[in-house]
Amino acid sequence: MSLDIDKIILHSLRSGSDGQPQADTRSQTLTPDEAVQGLMAELHRIYNGKGGKGFGYFADGEESADAAEGDDAPKPASPLFRIALEQLLAGQSDFVPFSVSMTQQLVKTLVDHALDEQGVLLFAKYNYVGVDYLLVALLEGKESVTVSEALELSHIQYLDIGKLNLVARIDLTEWKTQPESRRYITFSKGRVGRKLGDFFLDLLGAREGMDAKLQNKGLLQAVEDYCATQQLEPQERNDYKKQVFKYCTEQASAGEEIEIRELSAELPGDNDLDFYSFIGKEYELEDRFPADRSTLRGLTKFVGSGGGLTLSFEQKLLGSRVFYDPQTDTLTIRGVPPNLKDQLTRSS
Structure with missing residues (x-):
């Protein structure tokens, strides 16, 4: 042993x-x-x-x-x-x-x-x-x-x-x-x-x-900024975030920490600016830190709650099944989940 x-x-x-x-x-x-x-x-x-x-x-x-x-x-x-x-x-x-x-x-x-x-x-x-x-x-x-x-x-x-x-x-x-x-x-x-x-x-x-939670939030922000800098298309951005999420959750399941250099090696990037080089010291991230699962959900999902309402959906659905209008502050959902639809129908 x-x-x-x-x-x-x-x-x-x-x-x-x-x-x-x-x-x-x-x-x-x-x-x-x-x-x-x-x-x-x-x-x-x-x-x-x-x-x-x-x-x-x-x-x-x-x-x-x-x-x-x-x-x-x-x-x-x-x-x-x-x-x-x-x-x-x-x-x-x-x-x-x-x-x-x-x-x-x-x-x-x-x-x-x-x-x-x-x-x-x-x-x-x-x-x-x-x-x-x-x-x-x-x-x-x-x-x-x-x-x-x-x-x-x-x-x-x-x-x-x-x-x-x-x-x-x-x-x-x-x-x-x-x-x-x-x-x-x-x-x-x-x-x-x-x-x-x-x-x-x-x-x-x-x-x-x-602060492990703060480190995870910093990682999410760095991923978001890197995708914007690389001018990735929506599908490429989603795929990139899914790769980050996959690595981080696998580390958490194995009882291991997120290693920034190791994470960067698994991600696509041009020769001039890979993810590790992009982070530098600007984001004040430790070389390694524990994964915070609740924070990491923000890589693949939009989650929010308030005023008695809780919403969670995959980011890839924005613009295809879920539409947000900032002018009217409304969210439109096409294709309501069957179990939710059944509850709504019985309550109307």
Whole structure:
């Protein structure tokens, strides 16, 4: 197996009598047996394919640009996690006390952010295909029913590792070899608000670096501008965008990132101005970044919603089945989808 576990330990988070999160800690690491190896392999796979991640870097002591605006401005990032991690990697502390100390710090940060999280807290230092990682993940416990050999029902507890709502990972190799990078820390941001993202930035003493969604939007704009510069016909433009979309979604499905140079090599272009050369530094795109599927839909579809109306259709249909009149701000659709037509007919 290409995933090698160095150290792994489990602790527990529960709600105390006062309603605040409390920790129960373990005094020994786990033996990396078949069950533990299988768990880590699945966690690694799920996390690699997880969308909506934030990217950051250690920035202890660094003031936010808004720090002078008032008492509510972000405070300087704490160095506690970074210092403890450096001591661990330098052999100045052991994995168990490191994980216990960081669990206590995590509980304190949960209280500070008014988050009520419970479950099994996992710390793991592992290597995957030559890259060292530190993973911190809170795994939710679930209850289910199983059938015994005697065909009797009983309740069992299991870990719901598919959710991974509260998880962060540090690419130790990138941190060591590229300390100027602003993306060696990744963390779950959550779908509503910034609570989870702010929690991890506070816990790790980090600042948010690369914005993956913004990178994807920049890519879409660059593709649009390149097609205009090359004066592509509508069909050529659609084909070009479909190729970009195909590459990006295949990368996402494989758990890989979008590589701009690799993408450019797969796209048609004249010798004087290929896509990579066109982008240059003007679009401020990273050489690689994760695909954001919701943003990438804009390569092949027009999508919009507002005022109780949601519309989505293939861009190639504009001018053939879908017509927009900017003067009257109206959209005309020829050939209404049968299922929609049936609903409209029954409602009229």
